[in-house]
Amino acid sequence: MFTAPTDTAILLFAHAAEHEVKSKTFSSCHSAQANKRIAGALLRHTLKTIKKSGIPFFTVFTNQQKGRTFGERLANAFQDVFQAGYQRVICVGSDCPALTPADLLKAKYALQGQSMVIGPAADGGAYLIGMHIEAFDPEAFGMLNWQTEQVMQELTMYSYRQEVRLNAFELLQEKADIDTYEDLGIILQKLPILNRLRILILSILSKSIARAHALRGFILEPRDKYRNDLLLRAPPFQPL
Numbered sequence: 493m494f495t496a497p498t499d500t501a502i503l504l505f506a507h508a509a510e511h512e513v514k515s516k517t518f519s520s521c522h523s524a525q526a527n528k529r530i531a532g533a534l535l536r537h538t539l540k541t542i543k544k545s546g547i548p549f550f551t552v553f554t555n556q557q558k559g560r561t562f563g564e565r566l567a568n569a570f571q572d573v574f575q576a577g578y579q580r581v582i583c584v585g586s587d588c589p590a591l592t593p594a595d596l597l598k599a600k601y602a603l604q605g606q607s608m609v610i611g612p613a614a615d616g617g618a619y620l621i622g623m624h625i626e627a628f629d630p631e632a633f634g635m636l637n638w639q640t641e642q643v644m645q646e647l648t649m650y651s652y653r654q655e656v657r658l659n660a661f662e663l664l665q666e667k668a669d670i671d672t673y674e675d676l677g678i679i680l681q682k683l684p685i686l687n688r689l690r691i692l693i694l695s696i697l698s699k700s701i702a703r704a705h706a707l708r709g710f711i712l713e714p715r716d717k718y719r720n721d722l723l724l725r726a727p728p729f730q731p732l
Contacts, residue, residue, distance in 0.1 A: 503569055504584060504586070516587075533689065542584070542596065545593040547582070566583070583623075606662050607654075612667075632650060
């Protein structure tokens with residue numbers, strides 16, 4: 493965590509890599525170790541993005557989360573940051589590679605004059621939730637229908653119930669997040685060829701394939717475009 497004379501902080505609410513792979517599979521034909529390495533790469537990428545924004549931040553990983561449900565754990569994490577003295581909190585996860593420092597700064601500036609700012613995900617969820625303390629009701633927030641395709645709709649209704657002014661609710665650009673290995677394939681195809689995260693993930697996948705082939709005579713099946721096409725066209729590996 494960084495401290496600075498500001499009333500806005502970022503909350504990285506995420507699973508550690510070993511816990512993330514229990515609920516998500518980034519590649520159905522690769523080893524558990526490869527999936528864990530991809531989860532770790534996404535988490536490190538998000539941390540770098542947050543640090544580049546220059547905004548103070550808190551990290552709340554799996555073992556630090558408090559509550560029985562996802563909603564309770566998220567609400568408690570927001571509450572902890574507010575209780576640390578911040579008036580505005582911008583929450584992100586580790587599953588949106590397209591998130592940029594500029595997005596975080598835009599959210600920060602939006603919250604200077606607005607009560608809420610949301611980054612909508614392509615699947616109906618949200619990759620970013622920013623909120624002023626006056627719009628935060630921990631009980632109502634925790635009871636939203638989280639981890640569903642209705643999250644964006646739920647957040648909109650929440651803002652109305654909290655009497656957030658209509659002109660005080662801002663939407664950022666829609667972005668895709670990663671919930672399945674199909675999502676990962678689509679995002680890898682959209683990232684620039686020389687993107688460092690793309691290079692790293694493709695290297696993890698290709699090494700996993702090579703290792704499996706050596707151990708079990710594994711033959712790559714062309715069921716998913718990114719498994720063969722992108723791997724064959726991937727540039728040389730450059731570590732982050």
